[in-house]
Amino acid sequence: MATDVQPYDALLLLSFGGPEKPEDVVPFLENVTRGRGIPRERLEEVGQHYFLFGGRSPINDQNRAFLKALRADLAAHGIDLPVYWGNRNWDPYLSDTLRQMKADGVERVACFTTSAYASYSSCRQYRENLHDAVAELGGVQDAPRIDKLRNYFNHPGFVEPVVEATVTALADLPDAVRRDARLLFVTHSVPTAMNDASGPASEGGGAYLAQHLDVASVVADRVAERTGADRAHELVFCSRSGAAHIPWLEPDVNDRLEELAAQGVQAVVLIPVGFVSDHMEVIYDLDTEALATCSRLGLEARRAATPGDELRFVGAVRELLLERAAAERGEAVTRPAIGRTGPLWDVCPADCCLPTRGGVRPTLCGADAPVA
Numbered sequence: 001m002a003t004d005v006q007p008y009d010a011l012l013l014l015s016f017g018g019p020e021k022p023e024d025v026v027p028f029l030e031n032v033t034r035g036r037g038i039p040r041e042r043l044e045e046v047g048q049h050y051f052l053f054g055g056r057s058p059i060n061d062q063n064r065a066f067l068k069a070l071r072a073d074l075a076a077h078g079i080d081l082p083v084y085w086g087n088r089n090w091d092p093y094l095s096d097t098l099r100q101m102k103a104d105g106v107e108r109v110a111c112f113t114t115s116a117y118a119s120y121s122s123c124r125q126y127r128e129n130l131h132d133a134v135a136e137l138g139g140v141q142d143a144p145r146i147d148k149l150r151n152y153f154n155h156p157g158f159v160e161p162v163v164e165a166t167v168t169a170l171a172d173l174p175d176a177v178r179r180d181a182r183l184l185f186v187t188h189s190v191p192t193a194m195n196d197a198s199g200p201a202s203e204g205g206g207a208y209l210a211q212h213l214d215v216a217s218v219v220a221d222r223v224a225e226r227t228g229a230d231r232a233h234e235l236v237f238c239s240r241s242g243a244a245h246i247p248w249l250e251p252d253v254n255d256r257l258e259e260l261a262a263q264g265v266q267a268v269v270l271i272p273v274g275f276v277s278d279h280m281e282v283i284y285d286l287d288t289e290a291l292a293t294c295s296r297l298g299l300e301a302r303r304a305a306t307p308g309d310e311l312r313f314v315g316a317v318r319e320l321l322l323e324r325a326a327a328e329r330g331e332a333v334t335r336p337a338i339g340r341t342g343p344l345w346d347v348c349p350a351d352c353c354l355p356t357r358g359g360v361r362p363t364l365c366g367a368d369a370p371v372a
Contacts, residue, residue, distance in 0.1 A: 003078045005325045010082050010106040011074075011317075012146070013067060014094060014126060015114040017087030018057025018280065024090070025050045028057075031089040035358070046241070049284045060090070062277040062308060063114070069309040073318055081321075082106070088129050095133040101144050102137055108145045110324055111365070112317050114276050116153040118344070119190055119198040119208040123151065124353035127363035140370045147328070148365035149320040151344045153211050154218070154337045157316025161307040162215075162273055163222045169269045169302040170227060177267035177300050179229045182260060184253065185216040186290075187274025188281055189237035192247045193356040201351040209235075209249065214339040215273055238285040253285070254293045267300035277308045 019028040025047040026040065033043065050057060063085060071083050082104070086097030101109065111130070115122040130146055137143040152158050166183065173181055190208060199207025212235055220233040236253040251259075253270070260268065270290055272282050286303055294301035307313035319336070324346060326333045335343035350368035354360060363369055 003322070004329075005079060005081055005110075005321060007108050007328055008081065008110045008147075008321070008325055010084060010101060010104075010109045010144070011070075011321060012097070012101075012109050012111040013063065013070070013083065013085045013114070014111050014130075015063050015085070015087050016059060016279075017090030017093075018059040019050055019090060020056055020060060022051060022055030025055050028090050049280060052288070053280075053283065057280050058278050058283060059280070060087075062279075065309045066114075066277070066314065069311070069314045070317055073311070073314045077318060079318065084109075086133075088126065094129055095136045098133045098137060098143060102142075106144045109147070110321050111146050111148045112320065113148065116151060116158060116276060117187075117208055117211050117274065118151055118353055120194050120353045120355050121190060122208070123348070124355070124363060127348065127365050127369070128361050130364040131362045131369070134364060140364075145371070146364055147324060147346070148348075149317075149324055150335075150346055151211075152316060152320060153215055154339045154341055154343075155316050155320070156336050156338055157312045157314075157319060158276070158307060159215060159218060159222075159338050161310040161313050162219050162271065162304070163226070164310075165304040165306070166219060166223050166269060166271050167226050169271075169304040170223070172302050173267050173269070173300055179231075180265075181231060181267040181269055181300075182265050183216075183220055183223070183231050183233035183271060184256065184268050185212065185219070185233060185235045185271045185273045186238055186253055186286060187212050187235065187272070189240045189248045189250070189252070191242070191356070192249060195249055197354050197356050199352060200349045201354060202349070207353075211341060212274065214341050216271075218339045219271070219273065238290070239281045253290050257290065257293045257297060257299065261297035261299055265299070268294065269302050269304055271304040272306050275306050276313070277306050282306060 019025045026043050029043040084097050086092055086094035113126050134143040195208045196205045199205055216235050224230045236251055236256045237249050238253050240248045270286050275282050323333050337343040348366040
């Protein structure tokens, strides 16, 4: 397999960030919600989720483990490339990381984000953050050039670990209920307006929901092949926030569990397909709230593992890096993708995942972005 990463001289892991101790929680939430006018009292209320776990989000430790695995994978495949890490909302901040990269003489960077799908909050906002961080260094003429690797929700290295985790979770259910267990694919809810604006406007939007439904269908089919049983499956949502009058994607996972129990369903597997690792939304919304709902309703329930630092998922980053490097060199590339959607673009269209409030802000890594 080719290992040429030119023109890149660094790889950047870009993530959301999270608090590491109790006194970090509210300042972190202020970073996340800056500009929305949310009162501190509300942030302290939301922060209780973090305080249940010692005021520490799992995400930073997960990124450290992922970085260790990624560096080992690159080295094992003969790729000598420095890997940096920056966050949107907490230390290590993206702007500080880019400043260090510039000091280290880095000129061109491939960027992998810990968000697999298309929407404003899961893609375009990261590109806004990249623009802002580069602006702090004096703009594209004075900062390393950054190319964001394509969205990977349907890359085999993401999908296959989800299939494996689902099969493992099913195997842990009691024999009497395993065959008819309902597969509940769970992702972060977003306002319906954000979903409607996700993907290119010229293609009608709705990409966030469509991509999740595509992956859920693929995983359910492959699980059926592996286990010899077709099971009903559906997509549900967690982590809704914001004003009650604003419509968000539904149904909520807990509401749907209530309905399924009333219909006589006896077992479920919760599959956090919208998350690459055990974020707070997974360990609180699913492992704490949803499993408590299942216990109260008498539902047998298991939660499938997220990809985390599973070797196939780690390897997907290398494959995406090599794929993009070859494309930038003008070579023909194969772009692995599973399902109906097909591989997404390297450069986001100008009308992709437009914000639904606050106006359009400048971004990097898009067709309308400045290039040095």
